Amino acid sequence: MRFLFFIIFLSILGCKNTNSKNVNAAHNCTPSNSRFTSDDENNFIKNTSNSYVGKVLIPGGTFRMGADDNQGWRDEYPKHDVIIDSFWMDIHEVTNAQFLEFVEATGYVTTAEKAVDWEELKKLLPVGTPKPDDDKLAPASLVFVPTEEKVPLNDVSRWWEWRKGSNWRHPDGPLSSIDGKENHPVVHVSWFDAIAYCEWSGTRLPTEAEWEFASRGGLKNSVYSWGDEDLDDGNPKANTWEGDFPYNNSLRDGYYSTAPVKSFPSNGYGLYDISGNVWEWCSDWYNENYYSILKNETSYNPKGPSKSFDSNEPYAEKRVSRGGSFLCNKSYCSGYRNSMRMKTTPDTGSSHTGFRTVADLK
Secondary structure, three states, X not given: OHHHHHHHOOOOOXXXXXOHHHOOOOOOOOOOOOOOOOOOOOOOOOOOOOOOOOEEEEOOEEEEEOOOOOOOOHHHOOOEEEEEOOEEEEOOOOEHHHHHHHHHHHOOOOHHHOOOOHHHHHHHOOOOOOOOOHHHXXXXXXXXXXXXXXXXXXXXXXXXXXXXXXXXOOOOOOOOOOOOOOOOEOOOOOHHHHHHHHHHHOOEOOOHHHHHHHHHOOOOOOOEOOEOOOOOOOOOOOEOOOEEOOOEEOOOXXXXXXOOOOOOOOOOOOOOOOOEOOEEEXXXXXXXXXXXXXXXXXXXXXXXXXXXXXXXXXOOOOEEEXXXXXXXXXXXXXXXXXXXXXXXXXXXOEOOEEOOOEEOOO
C-alpha cells in the first residue's frame, strides 16, 4: 500500500492559510499524479473556422503582475511590470458540449481514458520499484471526495481519490455522466488534452501573464477579478467552497461542484468564471523562482520560464494553472485571487481542472 500511495500521490504537500513570507514557496492544493509524459503530435483535421467565436477582445496594456496583499504565496512575489499586446479570449471556460464536438470530429482520446504507461512512470520512481498490478494502472483520474469531519489541511490525499473510470465523460466515476451538464466546464482534461483542443480549433492556451492581465479586467492592483470586496460580502461572486473545507459546503453560491458557465457576473472585460468554477491551464512552465528573475525589468509578452522547478517535487515538470475552482476556500486555498498560481504535471487530470482558449489578433 505504501508503494501504491507513492505512485498516486508523488510527494504531496498541502496548502496552509499562512502569510506567504512564512511558507514554502512550493505550495500545492492539488496532487500531481504523473502517469506518463506524452505530447504526441495530433494528425486530425483542424477546424479553425470558429477560432474567434465566443471570444472578447482583451485590450493590451501594462500592469503590475503578482500578489496585491499579504495573502499571496511566495511564488507570487515580487510584483513586476508586464506589457501585454491585445488578444482574444473565450468569455467562458470550454464546456462539455464544445469538447464533445472536438472529440466527435477527431476521435481524440484524453489522457484520463488511457492506461498508465508503466515504462514511462517507472522513470520517475526509484530503480527496482516493482510494477503494480495492471488494475492499478487502468484508466483513471483524480476525483474530489469530501471528508466526514474536520481534518488537517496539510494532507491532500484525505480528499482526493484516484478513481478508475473517471474522465471528462464520467467526472465522478464510471456510473456518472455529463448528461444535463453540456454547459458546464469540461474537467479531467490534462494540459496535453487542452493543447490538442487548441490545435484543432486554431487557438492556443493563454500565457500566465495574459491570463492574469485578463483576470484583472482593467482594474489596477485589485485582489480579485471583481475588485477588493471580500468574497463573502454581498452577493455570490464566484463558484467556490463556502463553509468548512473539505467536509461542509454551505452552498451559499448554489453549487456543490461545477456550475454552468456564465452563472456569475463577468469581470470588466466580459469574462465569466475567471475566478472559481475550475482551474484553467496556461501555456507556461511553472517555476517558483520565476518572478524573482523578472523583478527589476519590464517584461513584454512573457512566455514563462524555459524550464520547470518546484522544490517540493524537483524532478516533476509542471505547467501553470490559474483562477481557482469550486473547491477554493479562504481557510485553505484562496485560488480565486488574481495572482494565485497553481501547478501540476501536464499529464494530470482532476475533477476541478479545465481551460479556456485565446487567439492572436488577425
